[in-house]
Amino acid sequence: MYGAPHSPGTAAMTHDGIGTIETGRWPARRTAVMDWLVNGTHDERFLDRLFLELCRRLEGADVPLLRAVVILQIDNPQWSGVRAMWRRGAAAVEARMSGFDARLGASYLVSPTHDIHEGMAEVRARLWDSDPAGDPYPLYAELRADGVTDYVAWPLLFTQGRRNVVTFATDRLGGFSDDDIGLLADLVPVLAAVADVRVKNRLARTLLDTYVGPHAGEAILNGATRRGTGFTVEAAIVVVDLRGFTAISDLWPRDDVIALLNDYFDALSEPIERHGGEILKFMGDGLLAIFPDDAQAAIGAVADIRTAMAALNAGRVADGRDALGYGVGVNYGDVMYGNIGSRTRLDFTVIGPAVNVASRLEALTKEVGVPALFSGAFVERTRCGAALRRLGSYPLRGVGQPLDVYTFADGEA
Incomplete structure (x- = not known):
């Protein structure tokens, strides 16, 4: 079945089996991964390396990740967005740029990314016990072929109303546990904050490189x-x-x-x-x-x-x-x-x-x-x-x- 949506980091939300988080209380549970994301990432300039380390730490916390993806809208003279994907065992995050016409294609218009950009709070698919005939997105066929049993996508809420996307997928039989989903959902607001800073730092550097050149931009x-x-x-x-x-x-x-x-x-x-x-x-x-x-x-x-x-x-x-x-x-x-x-x-x-x-x-x-x-x-x-x-x-x-x-x-x- 497909899970009902909820929004990570809101004042009150429920994860099945975890119970209701008291209004105003976040995170639901303090974890070592959360502590690192809040306090241990200040010196990491690059979001791809930060995301790689986050996925490795989640693995170390026994979250059964198969793959994780961050999809960002960017301001660049040549590209409109970037999709960065980590897979289990990968030594680096694989980044793929998207052109300005990417949002015109069916692969975007009928996708979880599109729906989250348009305001959806969560997309959840327990693929291990659902009928493929009822799949609302073509993406799910790709996920099934990759061995994915459970998939969740949430918005990364940036400043100025910009909505980006993070997704997590597992191949564990039975999918993510309630504790897994709770831990991941608690991380999303912090990930959004640290990602927002790094994307804007990259934007500043890109704009300076574009308008004044790399040497002058570095000096500025x-x-x-x-x-x-x-x-x-x-x-x-x-x-x-x-x-x-x-x-x-x-x-x-x-x-x-x-x-x-x-x-x-x-x-x-x-x-x-x-x-x-x-x-x-x-x-x-x-x-x-x-x-x-x-x-x-x-x-x-x-x-x-x-x-x-x-x-x-x-x-x-x-x-x-x-x-x-x-x-x-x-x-x-x-x-x-x-x-x-x-x-x-x-x-x-x-x-x-x-x-x-x-x-x-x-x-x-x-x-x-x-x-x-x-x-x-x-x-x-x-x-x-x-x-x-x-x-x-x-x-x-x-x-x-x-x-x-x-x-x-x-x-x-």
């Missing part, structure tokens, strides 16, 4: 939040700009402009990140990136940008659209890396003459008719002259002396 999380604070680093600086964007944005529909920019920035960003660079900001139709750890990697990134842009433009031309022009300026030098802005709005970025030179080189690409230019300072620092050829010395606006300027030796656009 470590306390670099005061205006005017920062440090000096030596780095290769890369500035990229799209040609003719003003005309495109004036003439094209908004959605087409956004789609173009996304394709364009994918072609730029993936090579930069693959070669260890960090994108500090997107500036309309341009970007600013640095390579603080390996300046020489910048030349490989720019070479791959050429390849990616050539592929993008080939597809555009095949579709009857114009190819996109662009310019890249690369310099090397000291930059100030830190917080700049007003008292209430800060930007964690780089400034300095070396950044200005990279920007001037990008502008110079239009005059000399090549897509990428490198400064003499970059070539001297990285010793990559064999891959480049010198174009000559050029005066740059705001720079005292003409600078040696290089481009790719193969001369490809």
Whole structure:
């Protein structure tokens, strides 16, 4: 049969055979697993490792778990959720990401997860003594095939009204005992609290990585939040700009402009990140990136940008659209890396003459008719002259002396 729902951690609830918990009394029974979850998890940053240890401790407390699953809604540019599953004997939790269309499929719409998201307090299935013909969810056939005899799912109630899900399953003949269900139900509110903290910590890191980059995000999380604070680093600086964007944005529909920019920035960003660079900001139709750890990697990134842009433009031309022009300026030098802005709005970025030179080189690409230019300072620092050829010395606006300027030796656009 399927059990009647109850809500873990509420002021009054009944577990069959345990008796009614007096109003306001929680947990029903103090356990070593509960003590650990409340007092022993402060130093564990990662929810998957915490969940793994929780399942191992439940095994040690003779709770006959076969598998346990946490299903979380997350805020991520690429994913809408994550499903983390532990199985008996596993050395790690298996995580699987879900895309933004996951909630449109039948596997979600007819599932315990959907019903708990919609407000159900519990889903319980004693599969060992129920008729498969009466199964309300297709999931139960999968559970039966896995040897599951008893299954329970509860909401993990996070702040801001977000409902996530935890499930437990056993293969023991006769299913979970009343004591097992009571122990698990008592743990759920604490698990929700510790999971909420870690999900929000992960969210903060994800958002910082997304909007300011991993190096800047790490610095901010470590306390670099005061205006005017920062440090000096030596780095290769890369500035990229799209040609003719003003005309495109004036003439094209908004959605087409956004789609173009996304394709364009994918072609730029993936090579930069693959070669260890960090994108500090997107500036309309341009970007600013640095390579603080390996300046020489910048030349490989720019070479791959050429390849990616050539592929993008080939597809555009095949579709009857114009190819996109662009310019890249690369310099090397000291930059100030830190917080700049007003008292209430800060930007964690780089400034300095070396950044200005990279920007001037990008502008110079239009005059000399090549897509990428490198400064003499970059070539001297990285010793990559064999891959480049010198174009000559050029005066740059705001720079005292003409600078040696290089481009790719193969001369490809």
